[in-house]
Amino acid sequence: MKKPFTGIAAFIIVLLTMPLGHAAMILMEKNLGLENVYLAAVILGLIGVGLLLAGMTMAKALPATFLGLFGALFVWTGWIEFGFSYYANRTGVESLMENGEIITKAEYLIMPSSLGFFAVIMLYYLFGVRTGCRFFLWLQKTFRIEKMTDFAKSTRNTAMVTFMEFNILLWAFYLLLLLAYDQNFAGDRHPVTYFIAFASALWSLILFFKLIKINQLAYAIRYAIPTVIIFWNFIEILGRWNLFTEIWIEPSNYVIEIVLMVIVLVVLTITVLFGEKNAPEKQQA
Secondary structure: OOOOHHHHHHHHHHHHHHHHHHHHHHHHHHHHOHHHHHHHHHHHHHHHHHHHHHHHOOOOHHHHHHHHHHHHHHHHHHHHHHHHHHHHHHHOOOOEEEOOEEEEOHHHHHHHHHHHHHHHHHHHHHHHOEOOOHHHHHHHHHOOHHHHOOOOEOOOOHHHHHHHHHHHHHHHHHHHHHHHHOOOOOOOOOHHHHHHHHHHHHHHHHHHHHHOOOOOHHHHHHHHHHHHHHHHHHHHHHHHOOOOOOHHHOHHHOHHHHHHHHHHHHHHHHHHHHHOOOOOOOOOO
């Protein structure tokens, strides 16, 4: 594939995982019931771990990247989101309601309690290891952390890098949005939330223009992960403002649209997997 089609294909593939992940969780909740859904969630997470482990054995970057991506999606949905859901239900946490409608589900109300764990992981990436992430490299250089700490570059496994990138970024921006929505800090109509929405749109646009210059598909997929997740902040906030219908929130009412998204994701993924020559990477994420 040639640029800009490589970057566009990568963006679409990663973008479609976001609504489909939401839709899958809701369909599981509605169709399996509380007695079965959490067992199914555990199995889903195990499948995700299996995909990750399979990806870690791959010598070629493209299949390793895809296995890391979908492994992360399955683990996030199965173990993280359903994990919060289980304890929200078990402890009787009520969803946040407004005008008779749920605006924040119970599991997301308790997710900000993981902020401390997130901070610990960030400290590790900032002070404990030299990664390939340009943001952390910039921080380490700007604050001269590289001179304070003698650390070696982390072992680079494409599937694991993709897996961690997806989960950490998704976690980070969930926390950002949930704290912004919290009336004790800001609120969904607060200027801070407006800033997050439009700054995310601008930031993702800048990343997208860089993305479409990439000609190597595996690298493009990994670069598309932050591009899409940052863009998704804008989408989430627009949905919070009721500016459009989030069809992935009520997938049973939009079966045709959801099926079409699945078909596009599957066809595009198969096409790029079989169409890419899988030449050795020249660019590093």
